[in-house]
Amino acid sequence: MSDNAAPRRRGPYATTPARRVQIVRAALASFAEHGFERASLRDIAARAGMTHAALLRHFSGKEELLLTALAQREKRDEEQADRILAAGSSGASVLGQILADEFADPDYLRHWLALSIAATNPAHPAHEYFARRGERLRRRLHNASTPAAPSGATLTDDDRAVMVLAMMDGLRIQTLLDPSRNPLRLMEPFMRMVITPAGSE
Numbered sequence: 001m002s003d004n005a006a007p008r009r010r011g012p013y014a015t016t017p018a019r020r021v022q023i024v025r026a027a028l029a030s031f032a033e034h035g036f037e038r039a040s041l042r043d044i045a046a047r048a049g050m051t052h053a054a055l056l057r058h059f060s061g062k063e064e065l066l067l068t069a070l071a072q073r074e075k076r077d078e079e080q081a082d083r084i085l086a087a088g089s090s091g092a093s094v095l096g097q098i099l100a101d102e103f104a105d106p107d108y109l110r111h112w113l114a115l116s117i118a119a120t121n122p123a124h125p126a127h128e129y130f131a132r133r134g135e136r137l138r139r140r141l142h143n144a145s146t147p148a149a150p151s152g153a154t155l156t157d158d159d160r161a162v163m164v165l166a167m168m169d170g171l172r173i174q175t176l177l178d179p180s181r182n183p184l185r186l187m188e189p190f191m192r193m194v195i196t197p198a199g200s201e
Helices: 011-034 041-047 052-056 062-086 091-103 106-118 127-131 133-141 157-177 183-194
Strands: none
Touching: 011 041, 011 062, 011 106, 041 052, 041 062, 062 091, 062 127, 091 106, 091 157, 091 183, 106 157, 127 133, 133 157, 157 183
């Protein structure tokens, strides 16, 4: 091998990031189907196509898996939102574009809904993540102006965050009930009603 040749990576270390993503996705599916408490690491490993011992080389246990999965999702969504806005898309279209892949996967939608319901229990490891969803969305909405409500009152950032989260979760259910109607297409017009880009008339 020449001195300038790049070193070859061998064994499982060469695919560790990809394997971790695979494990995380398998963990979300297992948590959704069985609940966090009843899901087993052996089931997660089987879903990921690996042994229990191999899984433990990547993650120490279920709680680390769950928190890693949620952190990865949050980071991915934030980065994707920035890319969409940087490409010139309107703020109202961002959520629909972010959710497109998720809404094309019915199993993932079911898993996510089941996990979010379980996390309403304050003792659930994912409770804090889901409780902070509104805070993250409020940050996104903070710089957008708000159309007046029919009563003449102005919607606060908190009001808008609750409305958008409710719409997202509702569309997940409607998509599972009747995907032929493509309920996700309603996300952009809804966002146009709830927010108006700053500086617009």
